[in-house]
Amino acid sequence: MQDQHLTKTTGPEEAPSIIFDKVSLNMGDRPLFDKLSMTIEGGLCTCILGPSGCGKSTLLHMISGATSLPYEGSIQIESKKAKNDKIAWMSQNDLLLPWLSLLENIILGAKLRNEESASLRARAGELMEEAGLAGYENALPATLSGGMRQRGALLRTLMEERPILLMDEPFSALDALARMKLQNLATKLTRRATVLLVTHDPMEALRMGDRILVLSKRPCRVQSLFSLTGIPPRNVDDPEIQAHLSTLLSQLMDQR
Numbered sequence: 338m339q340d341q342h343l344t345k346t347t348g349p350e351e352a353p354s355i356i357f358d359k360v361s362l363n364m365g366d367r368p369l370f371d372k373l374s375m376t377i378e379g380g381l382c383t384c385i386l387g388p389s390g391c392g393k394s395t396l397l398h399m400i401s402g403a404t405s406l407p408y409e410g411s412i413q414i415e416s417k418k419a420k421n422d423k424i425a426w427m428s429q430n431d432l433l434l435p436w437l438s439l440l441e442n443i444i445l446g447a448k449l450r451n452e453e454s455a456s457l458r459a460r461a462g463e464l465m466e467e468a469g470l471a472g473y474e475n476a477l478p479a480t481l482s483g484g485m486r487q488r489g490a491l492l493r494t495l496m497e498e499r500p501i502l503l504m505d506e507p508f509s510a511l512d513a514l515a516r517m518k519l520q521n522l523a524t525k526l527t528r529r530a531t532v533l534l535v536t537h538d539p540m541e542a543l544r545m546g547d548r549i550l551v552l553s554k555r556p557c558r559v560q561s562l563f564s565l566t567g568i569p570p571r572n573v574d575d576p577e578i579q580a581h582l583s584t585l586l587s588q589l590m591d592q593r
């Protein structure tokens with residue numbers, strides 16, 4: 338059901354690649370990026386791991402253009418759509434408006450643009466059903482658990498139907514079980530979009546990613562790239578996870 342909607346709006350032809358070409362940026366008096374070149378493949382989930390302060394969140398901000406940082410080089414998004422119409426953002430704070438019901442929060446973007454309609458509400462209802470939130474349409478955020486609020490935030494992001502999703506540690510505030518459930522849901526509902534997920538959790542990256550980029554300490558460069566072949570979300574005992582986990586962990590330990 339949801340896949341149909343997502344195919345229509347975030348199909349492969351709509352999910353662009355993001356190309357960094359010799360991107361340099363100083364933060365303070367030191368380079369954060371020094372001629373960083375890499376390609377984020379369209380239509381795949383790329384997870385980014387790396388030491389604290391190496392510039393993971395800054396990369397997402399540079400792609401979104403939300404903050405104008407004085408970088409050199411280029412970041413190209415291969416899409417016919419205008420930038421505002423192609424990127425959605427999700428972070429670890431759910432940012433639900435406390436005075437609106439969960440449903441009103443989920444359709445907030447359309448409400449603000451005066452695009453609310455019966456079909457839009459129906460679509461939100463379908464997504465809520467899929468996310469196990471049916472029956473909570475009128476609940477205020479304060480009456481919901483952290484996992485439910487974060488599921489609501491995920492649905493609000495998906496309702497925007499953007500081909501690029503930038504996710505900055507979206508599940509880090511959740512307990513292990515809620516996190517795993519939300520990883521499964523997010524993977525299912527964002528299939529075919531270009532997803533860039535910043536995380537500190539190697540298992541999350543191995544469960545959700547088609548590709549994993551390990552970044553180095555400042556100045557940030559791509560230290561290694563893992564290409565995974567199976568279809569996410571992977572179970573924790575998936576052979577592909579077992580094959581990569583120790584290599585990934587030892588690389589991350591070496592960076593500390």
Ligand SMILES: Nc1ncnc2c1ncn2[C@@H]1O[C@H](COP(=O)(O)OP(=O)(O)OP(=O)(O)O)[C@@H](O)[C@H]1O
Pocket residue numbers: 364365369387388389390391392393394395396
């Ligand atoms: N507005 C700013 N002014 C100066 N330095 C900044 C600013 N914002 C971030 N930085 C610095 O840029 C570097 C990269 O920050 P960023 O938040 O992108 O790192 P990160 O890899 O996401 O870190 P973490 O994993 O801890 O969230 C850090 O050293 C940070 O101190």
